[in-house]
Amino acid sequence: MTFPFRHSLIGSALAGAALFAMPAAASTVRWNMTPGVTEISRAVYDLHMLIFWICVAIGVVVFGAMLISIVLHRKSRGVTPATFHESTKLEIVWTLIPLGILIGMAVPATNVLVQMYDTGGEDMVVEVRGYQWRWEYKYLDDDLNERLSFFSNLSTPRDQILGQAEKGEHYLLEVDNPLVIPINRKVRFLLTSNDVIHAWWVPDFALKRDAIPGFINDIWTIVDEPGIYRGQCAELCGIDHGFMPIVVHALPEDEFDAWYAEQLELARADGERLEEEIAHEWSGEELFARGEGVYATHCVGCHQADGQGVPPAFPALAGSALVTGDLEAHMDVVYHGRPGTAMQAFGPVLDPVDMASVIHFQRKAFGHANGELVEPIDVIRFAETQ
Amino acid sequence: MSAVIDAHHDDHDHGPAKGITRWLYTTNHKDIGSMYLWFSFIMFLAGGVMALVIRAELFQPGQSFVDPHFFNQMTTMHGLVMVFGAIMPAFVGLANWMLPMMVGAPDMALPRMNNLSFWILPFASALLISTLFMEGGGPDFGWTLYAPLSTTYGPPSTTFVIFAIHLLGASSIMGAINIIATILNMRAPGMTLMKMPMFVWTWLITAYLLIAVMPVLAGAVTMMLFDIHFGTSFFDAAGGGDPVLFQHIFWFFGHPEVYIMILPAFGIVSHVIPAFSRKKLFGYDSMVYATSSIAFLSFIVWAHHMFTVGMPLAGQLFFMYATMLIAVPTGVKVFNWISTMWQGAMTFETPMLFALAFVFLFTVGGFSGVMLAIAPADYQYHDTYFVVAHFHYVLVSGALFSIFCAVYFWLPKWTGHMYSEALGKVHFWLSFIGVNIAFFPMHFSGLAGMPRRIPDYALQFANFNAWSTVGAFIFGLSQLLFLYVVIQSIRGGQKATAQVWDGAEGLEWTVPSPAPYHTFSTPPQLK
Ligand code: HEM
Numbered sequence: 001m002t003f004p005f006r007h008s009l010i011g012s013a014l015a016g017a018a019l020f021a022m023p024a025a026a027s028t029v030r031w032n033m034t035p036g037v038t039e040i041s042r043a044v045y046d047l048h049m050l051i052f053w054i055c056v057a058i059g060v061v062v063f064g065a066m067l068i069s070i071v072l073h074r075k076s077r078g079v080t081p082a083t084f085h086e087s088t089k090l091e092i093v094w095t096l097i098p099l100g101i102l103i104g105m106a107v108p109a110t111n112v113l114v115q116m117y118d119t120g121g122e123d124m125v126v127e128v129r130g131y132q133w134r135w136e137y138k139y140l141d142d143d144l145n146e147r148l149s150f151f152s153n154l155s156t157p158r159d160q161i162l163g164q165a166e167k168g169e170h171y172l173l174e175v176d177n178p179l180v181i182p183i184n185r186k187v188r189f190l191l192t193s194n195d196v197i198h199a200w201w202v203p204d205f206a207l208k209r210d211a212i213p214g215f216i217n218d219i220w221t222i223v224d225e226p227g228i229y230r231g232q233c234a235e236l237c238g239i240d241h242g243f244m245p246i247v248v249h250a251l252p253e254d255e256f257d258a259w260y261a262e263q264l265e266l267a268r269a270d271g272e273r274l275e276e277e278i279a280h281e282w283s284g285e286e287l288f289a290r291g292e293g294v295y296a297t298h299c300v301g302c303h304q305a306d307g308q309g310v311p312p313a314f315p316a317l318a319g320s321a322l323v324t325g326d327l328e329a330h331m332d333v334v335y336h337g338r339p340g341t342a343m344q345a346f347g348p349v350l351d352p353v354d355m356a357s358v359i360h361f362q363r364k365a366f367g368h369a370n371g372e373l374v375e376p377i378d379v380i381r382f383a384e385t386q
Numbered sequence: 387m388s389a390v391i392d393a394h395h396d397d398h399d400h401g402p403a404k405g406i407t408r409w410l411y412t413t414n415h416k417d418i419g420s421m422y423l424w425f426s427f428i429m430f431l432a433g434g435v436m437a438l439v440i441r442a443e444l445f446q447p448g449q450s451f452v453d454p455h456f457f458n459q460m461t462t463m464h465g466l467v468m469v470f471g472a473i474m475p476a477f478v479g480l481a482n483w484m485l486p487m488m489v490g491a492p493d494m495a496l497p498r499m500n501n502l503s504f505w506i507l508p509f510a511s512a513l514l515i516s517t518l519f520m521e522g523g524g525p526d527f528g529w530t531l532y533a534p535l536s537t538t539y540g541p542p543s544t545t546f547v548i549f550a551i552h553l554l555g556a557s558s559i560m561g562a563i564n565i566i567a568t569i570l571n572m573r574a575p576g577m578t579l580m581k582m583p584m585f586v587w588t589w590l591i592t593a594y595l596l597i598a599v600m601p602v603l604a605g606a607v608t609m610m611l612f613d614i615h616f617g618t619s620f621f622d623a624a625g626g627g628d629p630v631l632f633q634h635i636f637w638f639f640g641h642p643e644v645y646i647m648i649l650p651a652f653g654i655v656s657h658v659i660p661a662f663s664r665k666k667l668f669g670y671d672s673m674v675y676a677t678s679s680i681a682f683l684s685f686i687v688w689a690h691h692m693f694t695v696g697m698p699l700a701g702q703l704f705f706m707y708a709t710m711l712i713a714v715p716t717g718v719k720v721f722n723w724i725s726t727m728w729q730g731a732m733t734f735e736t737p738m739l740f741a742l743a744f745v746f747l748f749t750v751g752g753f754s755g756v757m758l759a760i761a762p763a764d765y766q767y768h769d770t771y772f773v774v775a776h777f778h779y780v781l782v783s784g785a786l787f788s789i790f791c792a793v794y795f796w797l798p799k800w801t802g803h804m805y806s807e808a809l810g811k812v813h814f815w816l817s818f819i820g821v822n823i824a825f826f827p828m829h830f831s832g833l834a835g836m837p838r839r840i841p842d843y844a845l846q847f848a849n850f851n852a853w854s855t856v857g858a859f860i861f862g863l864s865q866l867l868f869l870y871v872v873i874q875s876i877r878g879g880q881k882a883t884a885q886v887w888d889g890a891e892g893l894e895w896t897v898p899s900p901a902p903y904h905t906f907s908t909p910p911q912l913k
């Protein structure tokens with residue numbers, strides 16, 4: 001989706017400001033809240049504009065009176081100050097009028113809120129789980145035993161962030177695996193978190209709700225128009241809070257059904273492949289080769305290809321007492337990460353084969369020579385005890 | 387009080403001690419007030435530098451100066467330093483200087499505790515800031531300290547942050563007790579409650595708020611401490627705890643806290659606007675009642691900071707209605723100020739400029755407050771730059787402007803010299819323009835969808851952020867001018883009369899300028 005160029009009134013007043021253009025600035029700048037693509041989001045937008053205009057009206061009266069006073073009632077005009085200093089009547093008037101205005105705002109606000117809380121009658125359910133710093137989406141489909149789930153990571157390359165490459169159009173608002181949902185169906189989201197509190201926010205749906213460990217929050221949407229909708233995590237969740245965007249593809253129903261069937265097929269094939277792989281009798285060479293690949297995808301960024309890391313930020317794995325020592329402790333670090341450091345938990349990210357092979361790899365590479373094989377079944381056993 | 391009323395109220399029997407001991411051992415409310423004010427100004431500069439680090443990083447998209455981890459430490463420390471180090475101590479400093487003089491008392495009721503409550507501050511703040519240099523860095527979880535990010539996932543230095551917050555809280559509670567004791571026991575004969583100056587009233591109510599909520603904050607951080615070190619799971623879901631509980635406790639403190647930072651400001655402008663309008667404050671009684679209602683309501687609105695945690699509908703509605711209600715007494719105050727100006731004979735010296743800007747910009751912040759109170763719309767605003775715009779309008783152009791206003795208003799009384807009116811005005815206009823360039827665009831970036839507390843952002847927010855950075859630097863640098871103006875007035879300048887401002891009323895203007903070391907050793911006679 002592109003961000004349509006929108007001008008609110010205040011917007012155009014400050015449009016001159018936009019001339020202060022940054023070279024990198026996208027030409028599509030929004031000044032106001034999006035009306036979005038759902039009935040609810042439009043209701044929220046209308047509510048927002050209603051309150052905004054009420055505030056503008058009050059502002060005109062209040063600041064108008066102030067301005068008149070500043071202009072007319074100044075000593076330099078030779079006025080003598082009046083002596084009045086109280087009026088119970090006025091106090092009552094300016095208590096009751098705002099109260100009336102507020103009631104006028106509260107009525108539509110209550111209606112929209114009640115509508116938002118009507119979570120029943122959904123057509124499908126998606127579990128959204130926050131992780132430091134990615135989202136996991138799981139389609140909870142009661143009719144099927146298979147469950148489709150995947151992680152959604154920021155896909156903006158690091159060199160764009162560091163200014164070594166030109167920033168793309170959807171800088172920081174792009175992911176590897178977007179959430180896909182159908183339009184015109186009521187999709188219910190169950191939000192939770194695996195670690196700290198995150199918040200799942202898609203402005204075009206007017207949906208924002210915290211994903212809290214140990215809680216399940218409940219929101220829903222019915223999207224009207226197919227499109228790509230972008231949002232971000234809205235609750236400070238640690239170092240990479242700014243780097244866990246949300247991208248939702250809303251597809252027409254039939255396209256969605258086709259996509260879903262295809263994904264299930266792929267997932268089933270994947271599952272079968274994984275079962276086979278787990279059952280496979282792995283040799284040391286096979287594990288090493290597989291692990292080298294996993295290491296290259298997930299670990300080199302910090303620990304480097306030669307395992308020397310970038311001390312002190314990212315420690316060397318080569319020669320590490322942990323990596324050459326007790327297997328359980330080693331697995332524990334890779335599986336759970338080190339909370340509060342850049343070393344994240346890979347348990348939920350890597351399947352048992354990848355996990356086993358990358359651990360095996362570390363224990364053999366960088367001049368290490370640990371004898372034992374680390375097999376997928378070791379990881380599964382370890383996971384079961386966690 | 388047993389003192390006999392006689393005509394010589396300023397006897398100069400002994401002045402301040404010499405050297406450093408004057409400041410270490412002093413129990414004089416004026417000395418302690420000055421120390422509070424200087425301390426808060428230093429913290430204001432420290433917090434300001436952190437804000438400029440944040441704004442410099444956000445000038446352009448991309449990672450430019452600091453990494454995201456340090457960025458998070460800056461946002462957290464900026465918030466904590468400004469709230470606990472700059473705004474609150476500045477108001478206590480003003481209270482120390484002015485309350486005894488306003489109620490006709492010789493000093494604060496509990497002068498030794500006064501000394502202690504001040505001297506805790508530099509140590510507590512040094513401890514707080516030193517965490518930035520500790521292994522693993524300083525706090526990086528926001529000034530709101532949300533668990534479990536601050537507990538299970540917090541850096542090791544969190545323990546020191548908790549201790550610093552305990553100390554700062556103890557200092558605030560002592561200050562509050564002292565203020566209540568002074569106001570309730572040491573008023574000059576004849577000064578009934580409903581004759582007290584507004585600054586005295588607002589501080590009395592603020593002090594009760596402080597005593598009510600600082601222990602709640604202490605409880606919250608103590609629970610954090612137990613979760614971190616002693617194996618409890620108050621906020622750890624894995625151990626049966628509840629992360630949302632933390633937010634309820636924090637905001638039960640946090641919302642009254644924002645009023646702690648604004649009620650004394652209401653008091654200040656209620657002195658300055660009448661003085662420069664040459665007209666009595668309009669609706670004194672209703673101002674007192676409005677302040678009390680705001681204080682009461684501030685205890686039952688806390689969950690408007692938590693509309694997105696997933697409360698039941700009934701809870702959501704309750705907190706929405708209660709929050710909207712706060713706008714009513716707040717509105718009453720604004721209307722009263724404007725009625726005070728109405729048909730006055732206004733002049734526009736620096737304190738008045740800051741007071742007018744306060745009324746104008748605080749009201750703008752009030753408008754965005756009402757918008758935020760609308761729960762369904764808050765889903766779109768919450769945790770975006772729109773909220774950042776809101777609270778900077780009420781805190782910077784609100785609380786902070788009122789502090790500048792107070793300093794310019796009473797500076798001649800403190801130093802005995804007029805400050806440079808021309809430079810004061812330059813300071814005002816630079817601050818006014820800087821604040822608006824810095825914070826007005828944040829309404830837009832927030833509405834357009836920029837979350838707060840992020841070190842880098844999508845390209846469509848670039849213009850707004852560039853402007854905000856420019857404004858922040860204008861604002862920040864112009865505060866050096868303020869420092870210069872104050873020092874200049876301390877060192878010399880045109881002699882101030884006792885009355886200083888022709889329209890000003892109150893006992894503080896009956897003592898000479900500069901105010902002698904001891905004032906009202908015998909209570910004044912009220913007309
Ligand atoms: C008309 C009166 C006011 C109303 C209705 C109001 C309402 C609100 C609401 C609903 C929020 C939560 C927004 C969100 O996080 O989504 C909020 C945030 C905030 N308000 Fe106000 N407010 C008012 C006045 C004030 C005043 C006087 C102050 C301080 C001087 C203040 C300081 C703050 C602060 C610091 C926050 C943000 C806290 C944080 O999340 O870090 N507000 N306000």
Ligand SMILES: [Cu+2]
Binds near residue numbers: 233234237241242
């Ligand atoms: Cu986040």
Ligand SMILES: [Cu+2]
Binds near residue numbers: 644687690691
């Ligand atoms: Cu609040």
